[in-house]
Each structure stands twice: as structure tokens, then as C-alpha cells.
Amino acid sequence: MMEGRFIFLESQLCWIPFASGIVFLLVGKLIKNFPPADINGLYGYRTARSMKNQQSWDFAQIEGGSQMIRFGKIGMAIGIVGLFIPLREQWDFYLGMTWLLISCGFPIYFTEKSLIRKF
Secondary structure, three states, X not given: OOOOOXXXXXXHHHXXXXXXXXXXXXXXXXXXXXXXXXXXXXXXXXXXXXXXXXXXXXXXXXXXXXXXXXXHHHHHHHHXXXXXXXXXXXXXXXXXXXXXXHHHHHHHHHHHHHHHHHO
């Protein structure tokens, strides 16, 4: 790691969650605010359950976008907090990647759970 006052620039616990959080936030807002009107295999929240009918498709776009926004905000917050947590380089990376995996899976889990509950 770098010595000096810019050591935080190398913090993977900062940059991995923060950067993925920005991506999740932007994609979530895109899907929520501009959902695809018709069921398709190219754009939107696409799972077998969400593509069953138009009603579940429309619901999944809003719910999936909301979940992505939620986890995007959490990731950005973790990234900011990660600036102030000094860790050895390998743990820094592992914790950042663990968050990335969690933030990829949990929005799907919660959206599918909502789809099951509603339909």
C-alpha cells in the first residue's frame, strides 16, 4: 500500500462497493423510471417468474429497480465507511468482493420474494 496521505485511494473496501453502488443506483433508476413496456429477453428485470405475464413483468420492473437502488445506496455508504477502515490489502479486497457478490444476489432474492408474495 502507498505511504502518505493518499493511502485511501488504494482501498478496495472503498472503491469496489462505491463503484458497484453507483452502477446499481443508475441501472436501478433506469429500470424503475423507464421500464420496458413489453416482456422481452434483452432489457429489464428478467427472470422466469417476472416473465410469466404482463402484470408480473410490470411489478418486477418497479420492484427490481427499487431493490437495485436500495443496494446501490448501501454500497456507496459502505464505500465511504471503507475509507476509514484500515485493513491489510488481501482483506480489503475480499471484503469488497464479498459486498459485490451480496449486492448482486440480494436484489434478485428480495424481488423474487416480492413476486411470490404478490402473485
